[in-house]
Amino acid sequence: MSKPVVYGADYSVYVRIVRLVLEEKGVDYELVPVDIFAADGIPAWYFDHHPFGRIPAFEHDGFRLYETSSIARYVDEAFGGPALQPVKARPRATMNQIIGMLDAYGYQAMVWDVAVERLEKEAPDEALIAAELGQAATVLRVMTSLKAAGPWLLGEQLTLADLHAAPIIGYFLKVAEGQKLLAEFPGIRDWWERIAARPSFANTEKSG
Numbered sequence: 001m002s003k004p005v006v007y008g009a010d011y012s013v014y015v016r017i018v019r020l021v022l023e024e025k026g027v028d029y030e031l032v033p034v035d036i037f038a039a040d041g042i043p044a045w046y047f048d049h050h051p052f053g054r055i056p057a058f059e060h061d062g063f064r065l066y067e068t069s070s071i072a073r074y075v076d077e078a079f080g081g082p083a084l085q086p087v088k089a090r091p092r093a094t095m096n097q098i099i100g101m102l103d104a105y106g107y108q109a110m111v112w113d114v115a116v117e118r119l120e121k122e123a124p125d126e127a128l129i130a131a132e133l134g135q136a137a138t139v140l141r142v143m144t145s146l147k148a149a150g151p152w153l154l155g156e157q158l159t160l161a162d163l164h165a166a167p168i169i170g171y172f173l174k175v176a177e178g179q180k181l182l183a184e185f186p187g188i189r190d191w192w193e194r195i196a197a198r199p200s201f202a203n204t205e206k207s208g
Contacts, residue, residue: 004029004075007046008055009036010206013111014068015056016167021072023200024163025081069099072160084160091154098146098153098161101139102168109135110172118175133177140185147187151194166195167204 004022006029008015015031022029034055036042042053049057050066058064058071060078065071076084086092113132117124143165148155152162169192172178182189195201
């Protein structure tokens with residue numbers, strides 16, 4: 001079997017999620033750079049891998065996938081290494097709920113409307129940042145309410161929920177507003193310190 005290929009950019013939160021899953025499973029993989037924000041546009045060949053031109057895309061022995069959660073679940077089920085999904089129905093449902101909540105309500109607010117807005121804009125939209133910090137607070141409050149007792153979001157088992165949340169929270173913490181807000185949620189702050197200390201997190205840091 002050939003090693004899997006991840007198509008995408010190392011700056012991408014969602015590419016990093018897939019890479020974290022591969023790292024935690026102990027799977028060797030290749031990262032093929034695809035910059036969807038390149039000045040000359042998305043490479044034409046890439047639409048064969050992702051018809052909507054988003055990242056990441058994935059390929060393993062001729063089997064192609066896109067959409068981060070689908071890739072993450074495939075990697076967990078297709079390769080050896082520690083299981084990253086609960087066996088029982090209810091904790092698995094909670095895992096999927098956390099992932100869905102982050103996609104629907106956390107990513108845009110925390111990454112784009114707060115962190116990117118603050119870091120990349122010459123004149124950030126302060127009203128947008130303030131509004132989306134409120135949304136971010138709701139996300140962190142929900143994560144606190146859903147977190148089980150133990151080191152990880154689902155308790156003793158590291159799961160796809162942890163690996164999905166970590167890059168989103170990590171990007172949010174690039175700005176002072178994110179750091180200040182996280183400090184108000186000590187349970188999630190302590191979880192963050194644990195997940196950020198894992199070798200997989202260091203191995204997937206953006207280069208350069």
